[in-house]
Amino acid sequence: xxxxxxxxxxxxxxxxxxxxxxxxxxxxxxxxxxxxxxxxxxxxxxxxxxxxxxxxxxxxxxxxxxxxxxxxxxxxxxxx
Numbered sequence: 001x002x003x004x005x006x007x008x009x010x011x012x013x014x015x016x017x018x019x020x021x022x023x024x025x026x027x028x029x030x031x032x033x034x035x036x037x038x039x040x041x042x043x044x045x046x047x048x049x050x051x052x053x054x055x056x057x058x059x060x061x062x063x064x065x066x067x068x069x070x071x072x073x074x075x076x077x078x079x080x
Contacts, residue, residue: 032052
């Protein structure tokens, strides 16, 4: 389980380093990473992260490929 979360955190970190992503989205990604690193219950962390990622995917300033990457991360989280 923690390996999957680590993989998701790594993917989010790579996404956060992308210069084409708006700053407000980067802040939300950083918040998701912080939530996933928290020591609370896994289902609670996943639900919070999914809510934020859903908000991010609705952002009209996102490039199409970035939105696809976020959807892939959401799929990985839903599988946990």
